[in-house]
Amino acid sequence: MDYTLREDELMEDSERKQVVVFLLADEEYAVDITQSKQIIKVSKITPVPNTPEYVRGVINLRGQIVPVVDLRKRFNITGAVEKERIITIEYEDILIGLLVDDIKEVLWYDIEKELESAPEIDSAVKQDFIKGVIKKGKRLIVLIDLEKLLFDNRQVSV
Amino acid sequence: MDNRDQYLQMFFDESAEYLQQLNENVLLLEENPEDEEIINAVFRAAHSVKGMSATMGYDRLTDLTHRIENILAKVRNKELLINEYIIDTLFSGLDYIKLLLDDIRANGEEVTDVSDYLYKLEEILENGGVIQETEEIEMEVETGQQDFTGMLPLTEEEKEDIYNKMTSDDKIFNIKVMLAEDCLLKNVRGYMILKKAQEMGYLAKSNPDQRKIEDEDFGNAIYIKLVSSLREKQIKQELADIIDVDEVIIHTEKKEVEVVKEVEKEEKKILVDNSKKQREGLSNIQVSPTVRVDIKKLDNLMNMVGELLINKTRLEGLNIQSDVYQDIIQQLDRVTQDLHHIVMQIRMVPIGGIFNRFPRMVRDLSKELDKEIDLIIEGADTELDRSLIDELGDPLMHILRNSIDHGIERPEIRKQKGKSPEGTILLRAYQKGSEIIIEVEDDGAGIDTDVIVKKAIERGIVTPDEARQMEERDRLNLIFQPGFSTSEQVTDISGRGVGMDVVRSVVEALDGQVYLESELDVGTRFTISLPLTLAITQALMVVINDEVYAIPLGSISETLLISPDEIMQVRGQEVILLRENTIPLVEASRQLNLPVEYGRYRENEEIPVVIIKSAERQIGLIVDELLNQQEIVIKSLGKYLVNIKNISGATIVGDGDVALILDVRNIA
Amino acid sequence: MSKRVLVVDDAAFMRMMIKNILIDGGFEIVGEAETGRDAIEMYKELKPDLVTMDITMPEMDGIDAVKEILEFDKDAKIIMCSAMGQQAMVIDAIQAGAKDFVVKPFKPDRVLAAINKLFNE
DSSP states (O other): OOOTTOGGGGOOSOOEEEEEEEEETTEEEEEETTTEEEEEEOOOOBOOTTSOTTEEEEEEETTEEEEEEEHHHHTTOOSOOOOOEEEEEEETTEEEEEEESEEEEEEEEEHHHHEEOOOSOOOSSOGGGEEEEEEETTEEEEEEOHHHHHHOOOOOOO | OTTHHHHHHHHHHHHHHHHHHHHHHHHHHHHOTTOHHHHHHHHHHHHHHHHHHHHHTOHHHHHHHHHHHHHHHHHHTTSSOOOHHHHHHHHHHHHHHHHHHHHHHHHSSOOSOOHHHHHHHHHHHHHTSOOOOOOOOOOOOOOOSSOOGGGSOOOHHHHHHHHHHOOTTOEEEEEEEEEOTTOSSHHHHHHHHHHHHHHHSEEEEEESOHHHHHTTOSOSEEEEEEEESSOHHHHHHHHHTSTTEEEEEEEEEOOHHHHHHHHHHHHHHHHHHHHHHHHHHHSSOOOOOOOOOOHHHHHHHHHHHHHHHHHHHHHHHHOOOOHHHHHHHHHHHHHHHHHHHHHHHHHEEETHHHHTTHHHHHHHHHHHTTOOEEEEEEOTTOEEEHHHHHHHHHHHHHHHHHIIIIISOOHHHHHHTTSOSSEEEEEEEEEETTEEEEEEEEOSOOOOHHHHHHHHHHTTSSOHHHHHHOOHHHHHGGGGSTTOOOOSSOOTTTOSSOOHHHHHHHHHHTTOEEEEEEETTTEEEEEEEEESOSSEEEEEEEEETTEEEEEEGGGEEEEEEEOGGGOEEETTEEEEEETTEEEEEEEHHHHTTOSSOTTGGGGSSSEEEEEEEOSSOEEEEEOSEEEEEEEEEOBOOOSSSOSOTTEEEEEEOTTSOEEEEEOGGGTO | OOOEEEEEOSOHHHHHHHHHHHHHTTOEEEEEESSHHHHHHHHHHHOOSEEEEESSOSSSOHHHHHHHHHHHOTTOOEEEEEOTTOHHHHHHHHHHTOOEEEESSOOHHHHHHHHHHHHHO
16 A cells, blocks of 8 residues: 655664554544554444443454444544444553544654644644644644543543 | 573472461471471471572571571470470561562562571570581582573483483583563464474473473573584574574583483482472372463363353254254253363362461461460362452451451450350351352351441441431441441451451452351351352343343342233332232333433333342343343453443353343342 | 565454565565465465465464465465464464464564564575
């Protein structure tokens, strides 16, 4: 697919990280790849009562029960959903699925040159959940702070 | 030394074992002060710990055990008579050993100051009789960092084996391979190293052995004895070329003479080993031919059985009209059940593993509180699931402390009450049907419910009005409420913040229950009941709001189909009459806060009701549909979704979908 | 001439990751397969210099694929791509004749080191 856009990656001595980029209502978001494990199509998600609304339910992933967090609900993003995908991530021993619109790509970024701490950016996601913004030319990709996303129980509003 | 970690773990494991032996035997010694077998057992255990500590370079431990050993030597030679003071001193010595071991574990070095204690031991030695140089069997301390042939001891058969396989071109190489600290999948890497070695010659021995390597039960060093005709340099290169190999050191055993010497040395060692084994046979540790298996492997096996079960259930669901099919199903059913049974069986360990910690604790505590207590242990060989054993230690400890502290009275008070001055605590385990029962029973003061109620009111756990309406049993159970402590004055023994509420929550987390019975001045009994098996259970599958849920059969007394006109109203509560019992009805979807309109069931001709039972109450749970009854494999919802109201886990049903397991304890 | 690699993994995402690393390392990707079955067919057709092989895949897993590929070409160079926790299966694969393994999540330098080692032998 996208082998061409990474001429900058031939540079040495820069610390780079890999992220998986996904879409929520046409905006680009990313999570660290060391934390993401695989991408699966959405099959049956069993709802779990007495949980926050953004917990869509649980799925059976090769015999393991995995909770699925609906990121649109988590970030209070409304609008029509055409497609749904689940990225499973493992964070501190917890395996969890994130429900997103679509997966775009896997890319590298340079921590020093391409990552900026989140300014007052125009994003649906509240500042608290943003680790930073990856700048790739004109593209702005919101890097999500999983720790906060998973363990801060406040509902986020725009 | 790089390979220190590897020894350290062994050192910890073994010293813990010896320490347990020491504790048990000193306790025995107190009762049988002249029993030579016991004296010898204590001596040997202290000696072993000394030897290991010296090898590892822990001076304080070495000193301490050395002196304990000396005292025992004197006792054995009848130069010193066992008395209470000596027993106490020995016990505190064992405590110091534990402290030092904890130090090493936590900090990597000895921290606790033992000089005062050593002085105390010296005093006993001096006052106890003429000081003599005791015969020392010093353990040889091998220091050679470079010479690691000691890591590859050979048995007679292995020796012979090597000589049979060696040709004139062959040499014996002792190889040490160090893996990188950040090596991933160390066991696979280790396997590749062994495989490479095998390709180069005859792999006579490795430490750790192949099984341990595959289990990832090793540090970063692998020692290999290789018989090969290749040159040292070549072997080194081949091994160093494997990814994640940091360092390869090779020694070539050159002369046959040396090898012969080795054999002699080995023979001596074997002799020593054998006599050591005999000694161990004398002590209380029972050695049976066993295989150590990583508990994770058993969990995996259990999961596989679960998968098998799911597929068996799917197969049954096909319901084909054919004799062959029925036959296969029956066979499969039997095999699956047997397999499940065997796996559970493998996971079982005797509860004695935790029980044997208690005699020492009871002794110390009763002494501290000036009480005389006889601890009787029954059913230590009762087996239960390994995962339960680990969890039960603390709750049992707490109940026992409670019995010693609050239950058993001081001797003078007991006499006044006309009881024997010595109190008795009975710790008993046994299997009853599909449950394991553990009881802690004392013949102490019993629990005064008036005191309990008073405390509960003070702590704001209940209001005086509520308390007045409570039944005796519920009053007693107030001690399981969070934030409750029954002691009039908070002692440092059981009043340490861990309350009975913790005991209860631990037991309930294991799907068990705690009961409490008590009679004033007669005694108190705590009963813990636990399910024999955790992972698989029989359940009734039901439908609630289009989703399938599982209800464990253990909490169901029966199921009914009722018609709407059987439902009656009693004080605004819907009830049904079942064999003269009034049973309140609750709607499952409402209990689960599902986003649906409640009360729709009244429009149906037949309403499915599951009668849920708890200790005393029964309740009718209205569901949408009753499905089948089947075996389910209980799976956890994971760490992200914890403590979800009325849901205790999940299971995977035949079609691969997830069904949630209802936790009905809070509903009933 | 750069070495030709066949990338086998059922997850497009994983294939993309490993492809990025390999292309960076100067390798040429000659094909991608999603199942063990496809991998064997493509191996026979493409005769790549190297195969990166996932372990768990639908329609024949990586271990069986390794066995069949080696039956076809006993000198095939195959590197297993394993997740943590698949130790036993990696051992099986090595036993079957896979040359080495790399662990997900992939670290480029480790992956390239393992591969380059194979070609230096």
